Amino acid sequence: GEDVEQSLFLSVREGDSSVINCTYTDSSSTYLYWYKQEPGAGLQLLTYIFSNMDMKQDQRLTVLLNKKDKHLSLRIADTQTGDSAIYFCAESLYNQGGKLIFGQGTELSVKP
């Protein structure tokens, strides 16, 4: 079945780059998303990438997609303490009406 995997924790120092990784299983995915959830809040859409793209850059965020390996990454440049949150990747399943399958979430901790 469909599955999305993420590492659970990442700790970085302020000013460093963070790289959050995600693997997925369904080759019919059309869009892949990154969401941010701060404590007590809902999900904020950070960025997304269409499956025919390799890379997308949006200010401090860079998304890399390796479709052959079904690997997605989110790089946050110059990480700040305000970036501390849980980051979810999600794949959109073309064969199931665009249903989103979420990873477990990666908790990013940014230390000053």
Added chain:
Amino acid sequence: SAVISQKPSRDICQRGTSLTIQCQVDSQVTMMFWYRQQPGQSLTLIATANQGSEATYESGFVIDKFPISRPNLTFSTLTVSNMSPEDSSIYLCSARYYEGKIQETQYFGPGTRLLVL
């Protein structure tokens, strides 16, 4: 970006009662969804709210427990019926927007935090 609001933002309920959660989106959308996020967990799709017809439920979720309404293209409700402590979760509304011909984005509301005693 889209604006999605939910009411209530949180509630504490007694077991055996029901709670209806409302979701309002800022523009007409074809597809609205309801998700559940259990404590410390990821998101699980409960159902797709279809305008003018019955909702489509995912495996493990049934209409009697989670009745959904979708009276128009900007509004939906989810009811959590006959609640038990296991229903304590965050319930999130989501809507899919099409930006341009092929780009689709899916936004989420702020969530409703439910605690069942």
